[in-house]
Amino acid sequence: xxxxxxxxxxxxxxxxxxxxxxxxxxxxxxxxxxxxxxxxxxxxxxxxxxxxxxxxxxxxxxxxxxxxxxxxxxxxxxxxxxxxxxxxxxxxxxxxxxxxxxxxxxxxxxxxxxxxxxxxxxxxxxxxxxxxxxxxxxxxxxxxxxxxxxxxxxxxxxxxxxxxxxxxxxxxxxxxxxxxxxxxxxxxxxxxxxxxxxxxxxxxxxxxxxxxxxxxxxxxxxxxxxxxxxxxxxxxxxxxxxxxxxxxxxxxxxxxxxxxxxxxxxxxxxxxxxxxxxxxxxxxxxxxxxxxx
Amino acid sequence: xxxxxxxxxxxxxxxxxxxxxxxxxxxxxxxxxxxxxxxxxxxxxxxxxxxxxxxxxxxxxxxxxxxxxxxxxxxxxxxxxxxxxxxxxxxxxxxxxxxxxxxxxxxxxxxxxxxxxxxxxxxxxxxxxxxxxxxxxxxxxxxxxxxxxxxxxxxxxxxxxxxxxxxxxxxxxxxxxxxxxxxxxxxxxxxxxxxxxxxxxxxxxxxxxxxxxxxxxxxxxxxxxxxxxxxxxxxxxxxxxxxxxxxxxxxxxxxxxxxxxxxxxxxxxxxxxxxxxxxxxxxxxxxxxxxxxxxxxxxxxxxxxxxxxxxxxxxxxxxxxxxxxxxxxxxxxxxxxxxxxxxxxxxxxxxxxxxxxxxxxxxxxxxxxxxxxxxxxxxxxxxxxxxxxxxxxxxxxxxxxxxxxxxxxxxxxxxxxxxxxxxxxxxxxxxxxxxxxxxxxxxxxxxxxxxxxxxxxxxxxxxxxxxxxxxxxxxxxxxxxxxxxxxxxxxxxxxxxxxxxxxxxxx
Numbered sequence: 001x002x003x004x005x006x007x008x009x010x011x012x013x014x015x016x017x018x019x020x021x022x023x024x025x026x027x028x029x030x031x032x033x034x035x036x037x038x039x040x041x042x043x044x045x046x047x048x049x050x051x052x053x054x055x056x057x058x059x060x061x062x063x064x065x066x067x068x069x070x071x072x073x074x075x076x077x078x079x080x081x082x083x084x085x086x087x088x089x090x091x092x093x094x095x096x097x098x099x100x101x102x103x104x105x106x107x108x109x110x111x112x113x114x115x116x117x118x119x120x121x122x123x124x125x126x127x128x129x130x131x132x133x134x135x136x137x138x139x140x141x142x143x144x145x146x147x148x149x150x151x152x153x154x155x156x157x158x159x160x161x162x163x164x165x166x167x168x169x170x171x172x173x174x175x176x177x178x179x180x181x182x183x184x185x186x187x188x189x190x191x192x193x194x195x196x197x198x199x200x201x202x203x204x205x206x207x208x209x210x211x212x213x214x215x216x217x218x219x220x221x222x223x224x225x226x227x228x229x230x231x232x233x234x235x236x237x238x239x240x241x242x243x244x245x246x247x248x249x250x251x252x253x254x255x256x257x258x259x260x261x262x263x264x265x266x267x268x269x270x271x272x273x274x275x276x277x278x279x280x281x282x283x284x285x286x287x288x289x290x291x292x293x
Numbered sequence: 294x295x296x297x298x299x300x301x302x303x304x305x306x307x308x309x310x311x312x313x314x315x316x317x318x319x320x321x322x323x324x325x326x327x328x329x330x331x332x333x334x335x336x337x338x339x340x341x342x343x344x345x346x347x348x349x350x351x352x353x354x355x356x357x358x359x360x361x362x363x364x365x366x367x368x369x370x371x372x373x374x375x376x377x378x379x380x381x382x383x384x385x386x387x388x389x390x391x392x393x394x395x396x397x398x399x400x401x402x403x404x405x406x407x408x409x410x411x412x413x414x415x416x417x418x419x420x421x422x423x424x425x426x427x428x429x430x431x432x433x434x435x436x437x438x439x440x441x442x443x444x445x446x447x448x449x450x451x452x453x454x455x456x457x458x459x460x461x462x463x464x465x466x467x468x469x470x471x472x473x474x475x476x477x478x479x480x481x482x483x484x485x486x487x488x489x490x491x492x493x494x495x496x497x498x499x500x501x502x503x504x505x506x507x508x509x510x511x512x513x514x515x516x517x518x519x520x521x522x523x524x525x526x527x528x529x530x531x532x533x534x535x536x537x538x539x540x541x542x543x544x545x546x547x548x549x550x551x552x553x554x555x556x557x558x559x560x561x562x563x564x565x566x567x568x569x570x571x572x573x574x575x576x577x578x579x580x581x582x583x584x585x586x587x588x589x590x591x592x593x594x595x596x597x598x599x600x601x602x603x604x605x606x607x608x609x610x611x612x613x614x615x616x617x618x619x620x621x622x623x624x625x626x627x628x629x630x631x632x633x634x635x636x637x638x639x640x641x642x643x644x645x646x647x648x649x650x651x652x653x654x655x656x657x658x659x660x661x662x663x664x665x666x667x668x669x670x671x672x673x674x675x676x677x678x679x680x681x682x683x684x685x686x687x688x689x690x691x692x693x694x695x696x697x698x699x700x701x702x703x704x705x706x707x708x709x710x711x712x713x714x715x716x717x718x719x720x721x722x723x724x725x726x727x728x729x730x731x732x733x734x735x736x737x738x739x740x741x742x743x744x745x746x747x748x749x750x751x752x753x754x755x756x757x758x759x760x761x762x763x764x765x766x767x768x769x770x771x772x773x774x775x776x777x778x779x780x781x782x783x784x785x786x787x788x789x790x791x792x793x794x795x796x797x798x799x800x
Contacts (some may be wrong), residue, residue: 016322017547031528101727128682129696143689200691244691288726290686290694290751 015234035144087111093277097150107284114285121270122286130289134249135265142291143245147234149293153283158276160269161237168269171237176221189214190222191206191255198230198241199250317761328450329523329588331433332443332580336607345421346430354475357482359426361385364706366742374484380743387668389704391674398663405656410538412648414625415546419532423711425525428476428518429586432469439465444581455796469519471562477510490762523587527598540595542629543643547601549581549592552635560616574622576704580612581605581623591623618732671709677778685783688753693784696726701767703740711738713750717763718782721754737770752782759786 005017008026016027048054053069055062062112063069088109092100100106119128125136126157132138137145146156146169176182182190192206193214219228225238232240240245248254257263270279286292314473360687361371361384368375373382381388407418420426440446440462449458481490481503493499494507517525526533540546545619554575563572575592582590584605587598591605603625610620633640680696688694703709714735722732726749740746754761763784 027322029322030318031326032323033326033524034528035323067338079568107727129680129686131683131686138686140686140694141688240689242690245687245689285362288729288749290696290729291688292729 006012085109085113089277089281092280093275097280100280110281111228111283111288114280114283115280116283117274118285119255121274122282125267126256130286130291134254135247135263137247138245139286140289140291141245142293143240143243143247144234144291144293145232145237145239145247147293148287148291150283150287153286153292154279155287156267157279157282158269158271161267162264163266163269165238165269169237171225171264173225173238173258173262173264175261182217182221182259186213186217187256187259190217190259191252193218194222194230194241194255195252198243199246199255200244201250201252201254203252309684317619326524327588329586330443330447330583331586331604332583332608333437334580334584334604334607334609334611338603338607342421342430342602342604346427349424349427350431354479357479357487363387367706368486370486372483373486376484383448387704390700391702392670395663395667398659398666402656402659402663405652405659408539409649409652409656409734411536412541412544412646412652413644415540415544416536416599416601418501418534419536419600423600424584425517425530426600426602428472428514429522431472432518433586435468435472436465439468440628466519470515470692470797473511473514473518474507474523475513476509478513480510481507495555500772511519523598523600527588533597534601537597541646542632543627543646545625545627545642546595547591547599547603547606547623548595548626548628548631549575550626550631550634551592552631554592554622573742574613574618576612576616584608595628624673634800671776672704672772672776673767673769673776674700674704675765675776675778676700676702677765677780679783685785687756687785692753693754693757693782694753695782696753697752697765697780699748699750699765699778701738701740701746701748703742703744703746703769703770705772706742707771708739708741709772712736712739712770713738713744714766716766716777718752718754718761721763721782724751724753725749726751742780754782754784757784757786760784 004019005027005149005216006015006024007014008024011026011028013028016025019204050064050069051066052064055059056066088106092106092113095103095106100110118126118130122130125133126134126139127136130139130141132141137143142148144152146152146161155167156169159165159169161169162171174181177184177187189210191201191214192210193212195201195203196206197215219227225233225236226241227233227238230241231239232242244250246254247265248258270282274282354436356372357370359371360369361382362369363382368382370382371384373380375382379390380555381392410417426728436446440449449461452458478491478494481494485503490499490503494503521529551573553574556570556572557577558566558570558572560576563576566572581592582588582605584607585591586598586602586604587600589596589598591599604622606625609623613622627640627642629643630640676699678698678700680698684695686694686696698712701711701713702712712735713723715723722734723736724730724732725736729751732753736748736750738746738748761784763780763782765778765780766775767777
């Protein structure tokens with residue numbers, strides 16, 4: 001192999017004797033310590049190969065002699081963080097809302113827990129940031145049906161709405177249309193009144209006479225729960241009608257539909273799925289979305 | 294050997310023999326380490342090298358101990374790179390992690406400076422200021438003081454081991470390790486308060502990282518300056534390779550003036566010249582080779598292992614003075630001038646060339662930008678992140694609300710109250726999200742010393758249909774330093790919010 005060694009006339013260096021299509025390689029030798037360092041590194045690598053997980057075989061792998069596993073490390077880290085979190089959350093659980101507000105550390109823990117729990121559990125219906133959708137209240141808007149104080153939110157979260165529990169928020173609206181309590185023409189009159197008086201809609205078809213008839217029908221049928229001026233009643237969970245934000249959409253169709261066969265939403269009780277401290281945290285998060293009272 | 298005496302021995306003038314006859318196979322591609330025994334020289338270059346060495350080492354060892362008053366509760370070390378607290382203190386400058394681009398600027402300036410100096414004067418960084426050169430020089434001084442000069446050291450290594458050799462070598466290594474330890478320890482002091490860490494170190498209270506890094510830098514200093522030496526420059530360092538591209542025929546590099554020196558010949562041969570050879574000034578004494586810390590022969594021209602330290606200049610001048618010939622046979626000169634001299638021409642120097650002017654201009658631009666950026670560095674910083682989900686909320690009274698997370702950086706050393714106001718959006722009110730009933734036109738936000746305060750702000754405004762731009766105006770109520778952030782208040786009329794309405798089905 002090294003038979004064609006010759007001296008290169010330009011550099012005065014000899015060649016290695018190798019030749020590839022006329023290209024020759026100069027032999028500028030590395031020092032031997034370089035070679036020894038390379039050998040030492042190779043041995044080091046082989047030792048690491050044996051000590052640490054390195055060789056895959058099929059669905060499993062060689063675990064190495066010292067039993068190192070990054071997955072175990074992650075599991076241990078997660079456990080440590082969980083333990084740390086438990087300390088904070090037990091404090092959140094036992095403190096009052098006022099005390100949590102006063103303690104920045106507790107507040108930060110509660111806000112974080114609330115934000116994450118909301119995203120995993122509440123967001124599908126109530127929207128990111130509590131923006132809501134038709135039939136699901138916009139929590140950030142401040143148009144509360146059952147109350148927007150921290151304690152109210154906590155209560156709603158714990159026992160739910162129409163969840164079947166005794167403590168649950170519960171209310172019924174009669175099926176004025178389906179059960180024949182109001183005739184179809186009367187329903188149109190009520191709708192004419194509600195959309196112009198409370199929803200702020202401008203409807204050319206709503207005549208003053210019709211609105212007046214609707215007002216009378218509203219006073220006898222609706223005002224008991226929704227209030228004389230459409231202000232709603234949180235005691236019975238009757239939504240405020242005189243608002244710019246509406247649970248079932250702010251259209252005339254939604255009014256008519258709701259009077260004929262009311263949509264009565266259900267919110268599950270969360271006390272079986274989340275612990276008390278987490279529910280408290282979600283209450284704080286929801287309250288701080290901007291609508292809280 | 295007496296001072297100034299010209300060494301005539303141990304010079305191998307011939308090219309290395311072809312080794313293939315003896316070393317067959319794989320090992321022919323590797324060569325034995327040839328130990329270099331640099332000889333002491335005296336002269337202007339050597340004196341300059343001692344001065345640079347003294348300056349560099351003094352700065353390195355003493356700088357961590359320089360104190361600088363920054364007020365109570367703040368570190369009083371002039372140069373402190375506090376990794377743990379993420380603050381760099383450099384005299385009266387303080388850098389936060391987000392200032393890291395100043396480091397980029399500094400590195401760009403350093404790189405351009407190095408390019409400029411290299412294209413002007415060759416590898417003077419390598420030969421004078423590089424830590425590898427400085428510490429190797431220091432270690433060689435220790436070696437010389439204990440084991441003697443070149444010839445004595447060579448004799449020792451060739452002789453049988455005697456008690457004298459053992460204690461001298463032992464003492465040398467002890468001193469080397471001592472210097473290395475001091476060097477490694479000083480490195481740590483740049484990252485932690487020097488007096489504190491020294492105390493903790495000797496009481497065994499420093500962290501494992503401190504002991505680990507001290508050991509690491511002690512070991513590398515000892516190995517690189519004591520054992521590896523020129524091997525670092527020749528085989529490990531990328532800089533010699535870069536420099537080949539930066540030098541040109543007008544760069545002042547250490548050169549042998551062959552037009553004057555050749556034909557070389559021993560003094561004896563020159564005196565008894567009977568063969569009619571036109572001898573030059575070079576008396577082929579080998580002084581330049583024995584003085585070289587990397588073991589090269591400068592007479593072969595510019596070459597990779599030459600670090601441009603110029604010690605061969607001193608060695609040659611010593612020899613020239615001894616034989617009564619003019620000095621400067623080896624000197625800093627340009628290849629262009631050498632070539633011209635060989636033809637009897639004298640060329641002027643070319644310090645101003647396209648290459649040096651461009652390097653200098655680029656370096657000046659980088660420096661100007663750095664200085665301007667540094668002097669105008671704000672001590673207050675405001676960043677605003679607008680809520681993306683939802684983009685806006687229509688609240689019960691029909692008005693629109695946007696949410697923002699704002700971060701206020703307080704780089705002063707006192708707790709500060711910041712005044713946050715709105716420029717534009719005249720009918721809007723502002724509230725903190727956890728006290729959103731207090732709707733105000735401006736907020737007073739408190740941020741601790743040296744900290745970043747994070748606040749969630751809600752902005753409420755009547756529904757104007759479309760989006761509006763406005764500014765958050767922030768002012769430190771104590772120092773009056775102010776800044777602003779241009780932001781958008783999103784409403785239902787904007788394109789983004791129409792998509793929002795369509796997808797959410799609201800209203």
